[in-house]
Amino acid sequence: MPRPISQSRTDLVDNALVAFWNIGFHAISMDDLVRETGVSRGSIYSVFKGKRELFHACLDRYQEAAVTPKFGQVEAEGARLSDIKQFLEDGIASQEALDGPMPGCLVVNTLAQLDPADEDTKRYLEFHTNRLTKGFRAVFERENALTGALSDQEVAALAEFTTTSVLGLWSNSRKIADGDEMRRYVDMLMSLIRAKLGVECP
Amino acid sequence: MPRPISQSRTDLVDNALVAFWNIGFHAISMDDLVRETGVSRGSIYSVFKGKRELFHACLDRYQEAAVTPKFGQVEAEGARLSDIKQFLEDGIASQEALDGPMPGCLVVNTLAQLDPADEDTKRYLEFHTNRLTKGFRAVFERENALTGALSDQEVAALAEFTTTSVLGLWSNSRKIADGDEMRRYVDMLMSLIRAKLGVECP
């Protein structure tokens, strides 16, 4: 006794995104996804070729639904170091607000179980890390223009470093679930960045 | 037509460790493990209750086979910042020496696909990060004793930060496979630590 009621593609992807994020691509089953999204097998396969394509749609959706709303302020023209700090603290706060354990970052989680031969998926992950590095670098260049402490090369290296460090933050978040330890990490990271840039601590 | 030839438990775990490390717990199958280890199903199940118990043995083995040989010098009495740098560069060099892609860190990989309800596995991961933090902190305390730049609390926070950042390094390693970018990361990390500790750059 089927019961229709249409569900938009966006809702399907949004719910699948949460499931992939929490459980992981390999560990989650299509039955899980049917249950979590409330969309039937038939409908899912009518929109996506399979689990893999649905996952890639979720990686895309992750950028606009999870990354852009928080990282957008870092990418905005005129963003400062305080915007980076805000971005990190917002991320921690939003995961603390969840009732369950922290899922970390979908990209970091995917990275750890990435098949090296899977170039398609790798591209999504590279896009994400490039996006972070680019955003951080623009801010660092802006700050460095005031102090002139670093060369362009050093600024770029600092941005790469910051991206990689943030990956570690979200990697660790799946285990600690302690917002305070994560905030200590953010404070230390900001302190180190400020020292390197020669910026006074506010 | 079976052919015996005994294989020690250590060899079995060593080979399974490599397989789990590269492929991941969920993505690898027992058939894969039989093939990779060269040990038959019957023998594996005569020693371990199942895939999960074998994996836990591999997590143990990882500490002594992969972590101790390289991190031991950081944990050694009298270790300095240069030993931390050496530890990181050794890790990068050994993964560069592999013919295949970099597997990163088994603990980081496991973290990203950890079932939050799996307390047993979580304990192995906590042991690892605690070990790193403890090793880093001892070195930082030693350096800080010379300069007195930081409080005990700041030293502890710097050690926590370093551990988390290193998780990011190995998370990212599964994607970049570029030793130079990783070495830039290490240089930046050491530079930031030295600046924070007020240690002159050699």
Added chain:
DNA sequence: CTTGTATTGGAACGATCATTCCAATACAAG
């Protein structure tokens, strides 16, 4: 040699996997 023990390859198990398929159904359009 014979015997005992350890280990083998492989069959077989039920469960679950991703995927395909479809008759049954609900809703929108006419």
Added chain:
DNA sequence: CTTGTATTGGAATGATCGTTCCAATACAAG
């Protein structure tokens, strides 16, 4: 109302999963 379309729940597929089992075999001990 009737028709058309979209979506449903669920059966069914073949593959693969982790696990169990065992007769066959090789080696060590006697």
